[in-house]
Amino acid sequence: MTIIRRPPISKHELIADVLYFSLSAFVSFIAVFIFDIHHSFYPGNTIYPPKFIFDSINPYIIGILFGGFLGFFLLKVLFWAFVEEEAALVARVPPKKHKK
Numbered sequence: 001m002t003i004i005r006r007p008p009i010s011k012h013e014l015i016a017d018v019l020y021f022s023l024s025a026f027v028s029f030i031a032v033f034i035f036d037i038h039h040s041f042y043p044g045n046t047i048y049p050p051k052f053i054f055d056s057i058n059p060y061i062i063g064i065l066f067g068g069f070l071g072f073f074l075l076k077v078l079f080w081a082f083v084e085e086e087a088a089l090v091a092r093v094p095p096k097k098h099k100k
Contacts, residue, residue: 017072024071025064032063 036059037050045051054060 017076020075021068021072024075025068027071028064028067029060031067032060036060 036053039045039053040047040050
């Protein structure tokens, strides 16, 4: 059995992972918040003060965690695909010859 050795995770990769999760969690928060106050946009209601649907903070916590992890993995797969495509293009295209 062969063991595949992976290089250690760099500081920049950890920072990128935190950024991906934070961005996904923020977008999830905005989506849950817009859903929570969407009754305020109906005719006859006022936008301020907003009319909330949820009585507790649990939908926010669940939505932010679920959306954060889902977005994190989608972004990781997307950027992994970009790296693989770039590597495939570099391997396929021969270097240009210089004219003298």
